Amino acid sequence: MEGVDVAVWITMVLGGVLTWLLRGAFFVWGRPGDPARPGHGEGMGAWSRLLAFVPVAALSALVVPDLLGSGVTTWFQAGPRLYAGVGAIAVAALTRRTLPTFVAGFLLLWLFS
Amino acid sequence: MVKPDGYANWRANWRGFFVGVQALLPLWVGVLPFGVVYGAAAVSAGLGPWQAQAMSAVLFAGSAQFLFAQLWSVGTPPILILGAVLLINLRHLLYSASVAPYLVATPRRWKALLAYWLTDEAYAAAIPHLLAARPGQGPWILAGSGFALWAGWQCATAVGVFLGQSLPTHLPLDFALTLTFIAIVVPMLRHRQQLVVALIAGGVATLLVGLPYKLGLFAGALAGMGAAALGLALARRSPAKDL
Numbered sequence: 401m402e403g404v405d406v407a408v409w410i411t412m413v414l415g416g417v418l419t420w421l422l423r424g425a426f427f428v429w430g431r432p433g434d435p436a437r438p439g440h441g442e443g444m445g446a447w448s449r450l451l452a453f454v455p456v457a458a459l460s461a462l463v464v465p466d467l468l469g470s471g472v473t474t475w476f477q478a479g480p481r482l483y484a485g486v487g488a489i490a491v492a493a494l495t496r497r498t499l500p501t502f503v504a505g506f507l508l509l510w511l512f513s
Numbered sequence: 514m515v516k517p518d519g520y521a522n523w524r525a526n527w528r529g530f531f532v533g534v535q536a537l538l539p540l541w542v543g544v545l546p547f548g549v550v551y552g553a554a555a556v557s558a559g560l561g562p563w564q565a566q567a568m569s570a571v572l573f574a575g576s577a578q579f580l581f582a583q584l585w586s587v588g589t590p591p592i593l594i595l596g597a598v599l600l601i602n603l604r605h606l607l608y609s610a611s612v613a614p615y616l617v618a619t620p621r622r623w624k625a626l627l628a629y630w631l632t633d634e635a636y637a638a639a640i641p642h643l644l645a646a647r648p649g650q651g652p653w654i655l656a657g658s659g660f661a662l663w664a665g666w667q668c669a670t671a672v673g674v675f676l677g678q679s680l681p682t683h684l685p686l687d688f689a690l691t692l693t694f695i696a697i698v699v700p701m702l703r704h705r706q707q708l709v710v711a712l713i714a715g716g717v718a719t720l721l722v723g724l725p726y727k728l729g730l731f732a733g734a735l736a737g738m739g740a741a742a743l744g745l746a747l748a749r750r751s752p753a754k755d756l
Binding site: 410415424428449453457459485498509513 | 699
């Protein structure tokens with residue numbers, strides 16, 4: 401058991417180091433680049449403009465599969481999560497606030513479940 | 514009275530830190546239940562309480578922690594677990610590239626700490642404020658959101674580790690995290706291009722949801738970025754329209 405314990409600790413630490421290396425890849429290890437900030441100034445490069453889309457692309461890739469799951473092809477096949485998610489999206493678009501989005505999402509999930 | 518520059522900078526920096534903390538706090542509603550579920554799941558999977566808790570401190574990456582515990586419980590070799598952790602966290606490369614322009618003048622030891630704190634939620638909470646931040650405030654905003662998430666995640670893990678077995682199993686706690694990301698991403702959709710990018714990223718990620726190690730998420734995000742690149746090229750001819 402002791403060997404297994406040591407192995408889990410070592411694997412955990414190596415996993416932590418790998419994750420840290422990925423997260424810092426572009427700013428801890430990368431060369432200092434153009435100090436112009438995305439969204440500001442005339443000198444903004446194409447790369448900076450492209451990076452401004454990262455949050456939308458990455459977060460949408462996290463959200464949509466959670467709502468649709470796999471194998472859902474029609475509205476009628478969808479489950480309570482999709483209905484609640486669509487309602488939460490509508491509330492988020494209208495209010496642009498976190499708390500009403502949570503309340504609406506959980507309320508709709510409870511209703512449709 | 515004129516304040517010395519150092520004091521003014523100190524105040525501005527801490528203001529940035531608290532902007533980050535404040536931006537992250539509402540997300541606790543979604544993140545803390547997820548942390549509790551992780552703590553309970555890790556102990557159920559056979560990790561010791563201290564190992565489950567330490568993983569939240571060492572790895573500090575929700576999905577990767579779940580995957581680690583699952584794979585460990587079925588005897589997967591460590592090298593494969595590390596490969597899975599690497600793949601599931603690939604999307605953090607995009608976050609790293611995205612925040613890099615705000616950290617150009619930051620000392621490397623500071624950047625090392627910020628890299629440790631750069632999670633999905635901390636990034637998502639900080640990025641709208643980074644866009645509007647004064648020069649030099651970016652690292653502090655990231656530090657505030659990262660620290661607030663880290664502190665909450667450690668506490669939630671401890672609750673899950675020590676009380677997890679007595680928690681009701683029918684509560685849809687994982688849905689809280691989905692709602693968190695909805696609350697963040699929807700207000701960001703201000704132009705037609707952003708909406709198209711979101712639909713493509715979400716659509717591709719859904720189509721590829723069966724890929725192992727959540728690679729579909731990374732593929733979806735890359736597809737969205739590809740669409741964004743195409744959109745930017747087309748936008749040179751005609752400007753983006755507001756929603």
